[in-house]
Amino acid sequence: MKLLESFLSILAAPAGGSGSGLFDAPQGPLTSVGWAGFTDVRFMANSLGALLLAIVLGAVVGYHPTTRRTVNQLHEADMRKVYVMYAFIGAVIGVTVHEFGMVIGVVVFGIGGLIRFRTDTDSTIDTGRLISVTLAGLIAGLGLPHLAVITAIFAFVLIYVFDTKPASRVRIDQLPAGRLPECADLYRSVLEAQGCRILHEHTSIHKGRIEFVYHHPRRTTRDGLHAALAGVPEDVRGDIDWDFK
Numbered sequence: 001m002k003l004l005e006s007f008l009s010i011l012a013a014p015a016g017g018s019g020s021g022l023f024d025a026p027q028g029p030l031t032s033v034g035w036a037g038f039t040d041v042r043f044m045a046n047s048l049g050a051l052l053l054a055i056v057l058g059a060v061v062g063y064h065p066t067t068r069r070t071v072n073q074l075h076e077a078d079m080r081k082v083y084v085m086y087a088f089i090g091a092v093i094g095v096t097v098h099e100f101g102m103v104i105g106v107v108v109f110g111i112g113g114l115i116r117f118r119t120d121t122d123s124t125i126d127t128g129r130l131i132s133v134t135l136a137g138l139i140a141g142l143g144l145p146h147l148a149v150i151t152a153i154f155a156f157v158l159i160y161v162f163d164t165k166p167a168s169r170v171r172i173d174q175l176p177a178g179r180l181p182e183c184a185d186l187y188r189s190v191l192e193a194q195g196c197r198i199l200h201e202h203t204s205i206h207k208g209r210i211e212f213v214y215h216h217p218r219r220t221t222r223d224g225l226h227a228a229l230a231g232v233p234e235d236v237r238g239d240i241d242w243d244f245k
Contacts, residue, residue, distance in 0.1 A: 037146035047147055051091050051154050058087025078125050081162045085128035088158060092135050092151050100142060108138065129159060165215040167199065168222070170229070172238040175208045183236045184210050190228050194220055208238070 033040065062083030093108050132155040140148035170191075175183045184203055191198065191214055200213040216225065222242060229240050 034143050035145055037144055040146070044146055044150065047095050047150055050095055051088060051150070054087040054091030055084055055154075055158070058084040061087075078167050081125060082128060085125070085132070085158060085162075088154060089128065089131050089135065092132075092139070092147075095147065096135075096139055096142070096144070099144065099147075104142070108135070125162070129155070164218050165197070166218075167213065167215055169211065169213045169242075170225070171209060171211045171241045172229070173207070173209050173241060175210065175238040176236060177208060179236060180205055180208065180210070183238065186232055186236055187229060188212070190232065191216075191225070194225055194228055196220070196225075210238075 037043065059080075062080035096104050096108070132151065136148045136151045136155070139145075139151060172183070172187055180203055184201065187210060188198060188201065191212060195217040196214040197216075198212060198214050200211075202211040203209075204211075226240060226242075230237070
């Protein structure tokens with residue numbers, strides 16, 4: 001207990017005997033530069049450098065060579081993108097806190113908690129996008145339109161790059177007994193012919209089922225893939241299911 005009290009007192013104490021504590025909020029309205037911030041070349045260059053570094057570091061971890069070998073589910077295929085997006089979000093928060101102080105960090109974390117637990121999103125990717133646009137709006141409201149524009153541009157580029165080859169999943173049921181390896185080879189070749197890159201393949205012999213997790217090009221649509229998969233010979237054709245848990 002004494003150790004915890006000592007730690008909290010260190011955080012609250014003024015650094016170097018002067019200034020304010022870590023969690024001391026500034027008195028009165030926050031000072032903002034407004035539209036004149038677009039002329040602050042140094043700040044914009046530093047912000048761009050911080051965001052780029054965060055994205056690179058997030059990609060180094062997310063796209064580690066061993067990551068692809070551990071992909072079993074659709075959400076695991078998207079986690080590499082989530083690492084990069086959240087590294088970007090962390091850098092935006094860091095730049096904003098550095099500009100306005102810890103009080104903004106508390107506000108951001110409060111908004112993040114509200115988004116995470118009170119907003120229904122289909123995936124962690126959607127949550128990352130939602131946090132990004134919320135940060136852009138918050139920063140614009142704080143009087144840093146130049147940083148808000150940089151944040152929105154970075155988020156737009158990241159989303160565009162990540163959606164170039166989105167991850168998807170398909171399951172083929174009721175395949176003929178005893179011919180599952182042949183069916184797997186056939187369906188795999190169909191997906192690859194459509195430009196898809198297989199991330200994970202699971203074969204269930206007892207259930208007569210094959211599941212694929214894959215990346216597909218932007219030009220490829222689900223309807224097109226469904227038509228291609230449904231075009232296999234009838235004697236090895238199964239039921240194609242896209243929307244399963």
